[in-house]
Structures are given as structure tokens and as C-alpha cells.
Amino acid sequence: MDTMLTTPLTGWHAAHGAKMVPFAGWEMPVQYEGILAEHAWTRSEAGLFDICHMGEFTVRGAGAKDALSRVATQNLDTLAPGKCRYGFLLSPAGGILDDLIVYCRGADDYLLVVNAARTAHDFAWIGSHLGAGVELADISGATAKIDLQGPKSFTVLSEVLDGDWKALKYFNFVETSFAGAPLIVSRTGYTGELGVEFFCPPETAVALWEECLAGGVARPCGLGARDTLRLEMGYPLYGQDLTETTTPAEAGYGTLPASPAQYVGKANASAVRSRLIALTIPGRRAARTHDAVLPAAGEAAGEVTSGSFAPSLGHAIALARVSAKAAEETDFLIDTGRTRLEAKRTELPFYKGGTARMKLG
Numbered sequence: 001m002d003t004m005l006t007t008p009l010t011g012w013h014a015a016h017g018a019k020m021v022p023f024a025g026w027e028m029p030v031q032y033e034g035i036l037a038e039h040a041w042t043r044s045e046a047g048l049f050d051i052c053h054m055g056e057f058t059v060r061g062a063g064a065k066d067a068l069s070r071v072a073t074q075n076l077d078t079l080a081p082g083k084c085r086y087g088f089l090l091s092p093a094g095g096i097l098d099d100l101i102v103y104c105r106g107a108d109d110y111l112l113v114v115n116a117a118r119t120a121h122d123f124a125w126i127g128s129h130l131g132a133g134v135e136l137a138d139i140s141g142a143t144a145k146i147d148l149q150g151p152k153s154f155t156v157l158s159e160v161l162d163g164d165w166k167a168l169k170y171f172n173f174v175e176t177s178f179a180g181a182p183l184i185v186s187r188t189g190y191t192g193e194l195g196v197e198f199f200c201p202p203e204t205a206v207a208l209w210e211e212c213l214a215g216g217v218a219r220p221c222g223l224g225a226r227d228t229l230r231l232e233m234g235y236p237l238y239g240q241d242l243t244e245t246t247t248p249a250e251a252g253y254g255t256l257p258a259s260p261a262q263y264v265g266k267a268n269a270s271a272v273r274s275r276l277i278a279l280t281i282p283g284r285r286a287a288r289t290h291d292a293v294l295p296a297a298g299e300a301a302g303e304v305t306s307g308s309f310a311p312s313l314g315h316a317i318a319l320a321r322v323s324a325k326a327a328e329e330t331d332f333l334i335d336t337g338r339t340r341l342e343a344k345r346t347e348l349p350f351y352k353g354g355t356a357r358m359k360l361g
Helices: 008-017 035-044 064-070 118-126 153-160 200-213 221-233
Strands: 019-023 026-031 044-049 056-062 084-090 094-107 107-112 134-136 144-149 173-178 180-188 195-200 219-221 274-281 292-295 302-310 313-323 331-335 338-348
Touching: 008 019, 008 200, 008 292, 019 056, 026 200, 026 221, 035 044, 035 219, 044 153, 044 200, 044 221, 056 064, 056 118, 056 144, 064 107, 064 195, 107 118, 107 274, 144 153, 144 200, 173 200, 180 200, 180 302, 195 200, 200 219, 221 302, 221 313, 274 302, 274 331, 313 331
Parallel strands: 044 219
Antiparallel strands: 019 026, 044 144, 056 107, 056 134, 084 094, 094 107, 144 195, 173 180, 180 195, 274 313, 274 338, 292 302, 292 331, 302 313, 331 338
């Protein structure tokens, strides 16, 4: 068995009672107090998440913007320094190789945040499409990532760092310092709640983590709650809801690839053979990934990609990939192998009370 990777916080998690599980080759905390409690705390207070397993690259040098525009779907012409943008890496066939956030730090100077399981793949893919003179560096090993999420996250932030944090807008970031080390503070979020992400050197991760927890407003949370929080918002997970055989249009992001550049896969990004749809399920019994999805009257039309009980809503929810024709239906059945669950198509987000975009000043 291969040795799992660990984060700068793995020892802290183990010492404080976290239940550890394998995730994308990493040993990660799935829960502390419990998924339901951590989910509820993040929705009402502030949850702290170890996301150090994510990958980070820098793309720098003369021509970096144009070179990166050949592989990323984000419009970098309109991405000013201090701003970041969500988008995709696509295959020539238009399939999603990964979803990522691009941060513009300056002219021809970018930070990319990619998924843990795709880090090596993405680095090779991007590198094969950059021209001479553009420097691509994998800084994942030198970067720790901590997410502070919840309506009271900025209360914690103001206690940890000096500054007018109310001025930080959604999908913007600032570069500052903590304990004498460089620190990036961004405001994007994967929970639907107001929050920030910290990027710091690994050697300062524990100190920053403990400083965030010191006031009692923030509590440590695991990946279990992170998954239920993101699913309530309808945010996709790569490898389940997004795959190499899924185009942006099929995933519901047909208008997102707004770059005027001729990036890889652009000609096929709008192809639609299936649709990712949102389903509500009465009761607490959840569907699971790969459960078959059928229209109420008809043959199997697809499968569940993500499913869970939604703590904020009191019933189960799911994302499912079905044929384009079946996606026009309203009523579905989900075959769990033991029973069939009734499901009804709905619009995203499932949970509509998120504070992520709230104005602070």
C-alpha cells in the first residue's frame, strides 16, 4: 500500500480527535465533532477547513497571459490584479480535465489552484501548451491552504489580521503577511457562506490555524461537512460531477468559458449529450454516486453523481447526469439497489440562504 500524503496540519488533527480518512492520496480529517454539527456550525458561525491537499502553480514571465489563455477558459483580458476567476481546463474534445481558479497577481503573473487528484496531470498538461519564456512552477509543496467559512468568518479574520477586511470583495484577494511570512487572503468559498482562503508557507500553517480558533468563534471541520455544504449549493466536485467526458455546457456552465482566446477544447465546449441536473428527494434517505436515475415512466436515463442528506434543508438531495432528453422531465426515480426513491428536478442552489456574496461595507 502506498504511503498517504500528509498536510502540515495532519499531526494537529490527530492530536485533537479528528477521524482521518484517505482522500485523493492524502490523509485528511473527515470529521471532528460530527458532520451534521460541523455543517450547522459553518452555516451559522465559522468553520475552519484544512485544504492543504489542493495543488498550486505559478505561471509567470513575458507572454504568460497569452500562453495561459491557450489552455484555461477564463477571460484573462478582463482579469485585473487582485482578482480571481473560476473556470476549466478542457481536452480537445471539450471534456473537463479539471476545474480551477486563476488568480492574477500582476501583469503576466498568475497563481492557479487545482484539484488534488489532478495536480500532476494538470502540471504536465499546462506545461505542454506553454511557449518558451513562460515559467510554470508547482508550488504545492511550499503552500498550505486553510479555508475559513461562515457568516462570522470576518469576525475571526479581523482578530487574526489587521486591516479593513470589509473592503475585500467576492472573488478578490490581497497579499499580506502573518508571523513574518507571506500570506494570500482570498474570498471565493466552496460552502456558499461568507469566508476566506489563506495561502501560506507550511511552517506557519499550524500557528495560523490555532490563531483562527483562539477566539472560539471558529471550530475545526472535516471534509465530510465540506462536501454536504458544497452539495447544498450545487457546487460540482471533480471526478464525480465533472469528468473528462463532461463539457462545460453539460455541467450547466455553458456561459462560463467566456475567453475570446482560442483555448484548447473551445470548439466543443458547448456540445450537449447529457445534462447535470439537481434533484430533491423527500425524506432523509440519500442516493449515492452511480445509483441509476430513471424518469418516472421510462428507461434508465443516467446516474447520480453526488448525493447526500442536506442538513440545512431536512431532506436528501442529489446531482445527476442524465440524457439531454430525460433532463426535460420533472419527476424521476432513483434505483439504490434496495429500493427506488422518488425525486423531483429543481433549480440550483438547493440552499438559498448562503452569505458568500453579502456586502460587508
